[in-house]
Amino acid sequence: MPEPLNVAVVDYDAGNTLSVTRALDKAGASVELTADPEKVLRTDAVVLPGVGAFGDCMKKLRDRGMDAACREVYRSGKPFLGVCVALQVFFESSEESPGIEGLGLLPGGVTRFKAAEGLKVPHMGWNELSVARPHPVLDGLDGEDFYFVHSYYPVPEEPSDVLGTSEYGTVFCAAAGRENMAAVQFHPEKSSRAGLKLYQNFLAWAREL
Incomplete structure (x- = not known):
């Protein structure tokens, strides 16, 4: 058996x-929760969680020097997964926080x-994921239900960056990514068996990169 x-x-x-x-521990990873940018850059793979407003998340990342670390994780080719609001901060900007720059890893904004x-806003509850483009992180998850809590969603400039969609009054981007990076709007850790499968998929993909 390989090392975790x-x-x-x-x-x-x-x-x-x-x-x-x-959830990652249950999926089989050796997990370290860290606020140290240097430790983030030394590990095998990185997960950026997120709950709250776009601007607040970006301020907290900047205050800890994690914005630069996240950009370096992407540039280095290290496997990188974003969860919930992290999907949004991977983009350039958001209507929620005018004038606040996101990480800019993906071109586009958040609306x-x-x-x-x-239909009430926020979108809260279980919703079906439709895989838009095959990706190892979403392997076997087309048509599965995941748990969402959000009022905003990303609008990628590049259609090829859309990995998965869901529908709530409109079809929206529920998963996006390119190269060594993927991110999802929903909460895998609150999504039972399908969520665990997503984290297991991420770990398997990370071993292949």
């Missing part, structure tokens, strides 16, 4: 770090759901 993959979960007071850490008859 060393995975850093970025600790920046983002809310769901402990539940993500526990708010438009309230429609019978």
